[in-house]
């Protein structure tokens with residue numbers, strides 16, 4: 493992949509490229525052992541209603557690397573996608589998340605908490621045996637009262653729309669619902685929106701960011717909210733960082749939020765304490781950061 497030889501036979505493979513390749517290879521090697529060495533952790537970011545109730549959470553995977561500290565999923569998910577390890581990793585994420593939910597349900601869960609979102613990589617979703625391998629996991633855990641949502645991105649739909657939609661319909665029968673993550677940043681065709689069994693659009697953080705900018709007319713957020721309303725979809729605003737952003741979004745009719753203004757992602761134990769403490773309400777935004 494790397495262009496190792498120039499026109500005259502000179503080697504272009506310089507030191508920095510070599511380091512990069514090496515570091516990537518080390519990540520790939522490390523990932524193979526990460527699950528059994530218990531280095532992967534489930535972190536959760538609250539999803540909050542405009543009334544301050546924690547109605548759900550998004551599962552965000554963390555890798556506590558022995559030498560590097562926390563490795564960002566932005567870095568290791570793409571490595572896992574390229575190396576084919578993504579399926580095993582996301583099956584672990586699903587299983588762990590469901591196991592946690594069952595634990596919480598038996599030790600007490602506010603009944604306003606209704607929902608868990610799990611990111612599914614297109615590389616995983618489009619595998620021929622995706623359903624076959626995921627169904628037994630879903631059936632092993634009885635979490636009837638909680639809605640399990642898979643977050644997919646628009647790019648999933650580019651290559652094999654038919655297969656994607658068939659898979660979604662099968663999962664829907666099993667009680668899984670879907671949201672479009674980072675909505676508005678990928679391949680967007682308005683046509684697919686009313687063909688797909690989706691429930692939620694997640695407005696990408698970049699649009700939420702723009703909203704405070706006075707020079708910016710930011711009709712995008714309005715358009716998304718209006719379109720969602722017409723199509724009967726829910727909307728959640730991602731990456732809300734300030735109370736002004738929250739107010740502006742409220743004013744435009746948004747009702748669900750996720751972002752640092754409310755809470756950063758939290759280790760699942762911290763998240764559960766937070767949920768218990770407030771009886772399902774997020775008492776004091778931003779007071780409980782542990783990262």
Ligand code: C2E
Nearest residue numbers: 552553565566569585611612613731732733750751752757
């Ligand atoms: P995402 O699914 O769009 O998740 C939201 C990301 O935005 C998270 O980054 C979250 O920490 C961050 N975020 C939330 N609120 C704010 C905010 O107010 N300001 C800022 N600046 N950022 C905010 P994180 O946890 O680093 O994850 C990055 C991406 O990694 C995720 O983006 C998702 O695409 C991917 N990812 C994480 N876990 C998984 C997984 O299990 N499977 C797959 N396929 N992807 C995952």
Ligand code: MG
Nearest residue numbers: 550611643673
């Ligand atoms: Mg997501």
Ligand code: MG
Nearest residue numbers: 673674694730
């Ligand atoms: Mg997102």
Ligand code: MG
Nearest residue numbers: 645673674696
């Ligand atoms: Mg993203």
